[in-house]
Amino acid sequence: MNLKSKFKPTDAELEILRVLWKEGGSTVRLINEILNAKREVGYTTTLKFLQIMEQKGMVKVDRSSRTHLYTALIREDETQKHLLDELLESAFGGSAKKLVMQALGNNKTSQKELEDIKNLIKQLEGGKQ
Amino acid sequence: MNLKSKFKPTDAELEILRVLWKEGGSTVRLINEILNAKREVGYTTTLKFLQIMEQKGMVKVDRSSRTHLYTALIREDETQKHLLDELLESAFGGSAKKLVMQALGNNKTSQKELEDIKNLIKQLEGGKQ
DNA sequence: GTTTAATTACGAAGATTTTCGTAGCAAAAT
DNA sequence: ATTTTGCTACGAAAATCTTCGTAATTAAAC
Numbered sequence: 001m002n003l004k005s006k007f008k009p010t011d012a013e014l015e016i017l018r019v020l021w022k023e024g025g026s027t028v029r030l031i032n033e034i035l036n037a038k039r040e041v042g043y044t045t046t047l048k049f050l051q052i053m054e055q056k057g058m059v060k061v062d063r064s065s066r067t068h069l070y071t072a073l074i075r076e077d078e079t080q081k082h083l084l085d086e087l088l089e090s091a092f093g094g095s096a097k098k099l100v101m102q103a104l105g106n107n108k109t110s111q112k113e114l115e116d117i118k119n120l121i122k123q124l125e126g127g128k129q
Numbered sequence: 130m131n132l133k134s135k136f137k138p139t140d141a142e143l144e145i146l147r148v149l150w151k152e153g154g155s156t157v158r159l160i161n162e163i164l165n166a167k168r169e170v171g172y173t174t175t176l177k178f179l180q181i182m183e184q185k186g187m188v189k190v191d192r193s194s195r196t197h198l199y200t201a202l203i204r205e206d207e208t209q210k211h212l213l214d215e216l217l218e219s220a221f222g223g224s225a226k227k228l229v230m231q232a233l234g235n236n237k238t239s240q241k242e243l244e245d246i247k248n249l250i251k252q253l254e255g256g257k258q
Numbered sequence: 259g260t261t262t263a264a265t266t267a268c269g270a271a272g273a274t275t276t277t278c279g280t281a282g283c284a285a286a287a288t
Numbered sequence: 289a290t291t292t293t294g295c296t297a298c299g300a301a302a303a304t305c306t307t308c309g310t311a312a313t314t315a316a317a318c
Contacts, residue, residue, distance in 0.1 A: 010275060014219055028295080045277050047296070052275095066284065066295065077231070083220050084231055090143055091212050096232045097242035101249055102206070102213055103225045103232070113226035114250050120230055121243050139305060157265080174307050176266070181305095195265065195314060 006057045007074060007082040013053055016046070017079065020059065020072040027067050135186045136203060136211040142182055145175070146208065149188065149201040156196050 009017055019034050020026060032046040050070050053059045062069040092099045104114075138146055148163050149155060161175040179199050182188045191198040221228045233243075 011219065012276065018220075018222070042278055044279075044296090048277075048298090051297080068296080080220050080227070080231055081235070083216060084228065087212060087216055088232065090140065091209050093147070095242075096238045097245060098209070099213065100229050100232050100246055102209055103217065103229050104246075104249060104253060106210070109225045109229075109253070111254065113224075114254055116226060117229055117233075118247065118250055120233060121247055124233065124238070125240065125243055141306065171308055173266090173309075177268090177307075180267080197266080 007079055008086070009053075009058065009079065012049055013058065014079075014083075016049055016053065017058065017072055017074070017076075020070065021076045025062070025069045025071040027069060029067075031070070136208055137215070138182075138187065138208065141178055142187065143208075145178055145182065146187065146201055146203070146205075149199065150205045154191070154198045154200040156198060158196075160199070 015035060015038075016031060019031050023030065023034070028043070028047045028050060031050070032041060032043050035041045035046060050059060050061075054061055054070075058072065058074050059070050060073050062071070088094060088096060088099055092102075104117075109117075144164060144167075145160060148160050152159065152163070157172070157176045157179060160179070161170060161172050164170045164175060179188060179190075183190055183199075187201065187203050188199050189202050191200070217223060217225060217228055221231075233246075238246075
């Protein structure tokens with residue numbers, strides 16, 4: 001499977017990855033139950049996705065027990081970065097400023113979080129001088 | 130066509146929307162030529178997309194002349210917001226902070242742009258107290 | 259006025275993504 | 289041991305997205 005797609009999960013794949021990132025190694029049953037809290041998904045649908053994701057190198061499987069254990073092979077922050085970069089290019093023409101302002105704009109980002117962001121910016125500015 | 134999809138352009142649709150947002154009302158030929166600067170796309174492919182986008186309510190067509198004129202019906206900032214919100218939920222679990230820090234993190238956002246963002250934050254903090 | 263060129267309409271093939279049904283095993287329960 | 293339950297494998301249908309070929313029509317050029 002090609003490298004590109006490894007970091008470009010589809011919507012359904014991303015849903016599953018989020019479970020794996022949160023829960024760590026999980027069985028199909030657990031993953032499927034968590035997904036079903038949000039929306040109805042058949043068990044074999046979830047299983048099929050996991051098998052596809054293994055092909056793509058997104059997850060690895062431990063088959064030592066009959067009940068297989070799936071674990072994410074791509075990192076959450078790395079995947080976020082890829083998806084964000086893509087959106088940055090495709091929708092914001094590469095302007096991180098526009099994107100950030102849009103993200104903060106209507107949003108209820110907390111005082112403390114804004115503080116954290118300010119600190120990051122200070123750091124970035126420091127590095128530039 | 131349902132409302133949801135109106136603000137959720139596919140990749141190919143977004144490419145076209147970006148042209149329309151930049152150029153304003155445009156002919157199929159112009160749009161196709163601009164697209165072809167980036168990658169090869171057949172003329173009828175572009176035309177077909179525009180026709181689909183009309184169905185979805187993303188663009189409107191002026192058919193008064195034989196050479197039709199297409200114009201975007203959805204706004205750039207609104208569309209950006211929708212796509213961003215979606216990514217925020219699907220990949221960042223709703224944390225705008227994480228998203229923003231990721232966006233600024235590796236990026237070469239300019240001094241002035243960082244300044245602008247700081248000002249926005251100041252404004253946001255002001256409103257909260 | 260005929261030929262040539264440009265434009266739109268439309269169907270459909272190909273590709274990708276999402277979804278599940280069924281079969282075949284393995285384990286657990288009786 | 290036989291039945292029942294639970295799990296994986298696999299193929300394939302359904303849905304969506306991308307791409308183009310062909311036909312029909314209109315305008316322009318000659």
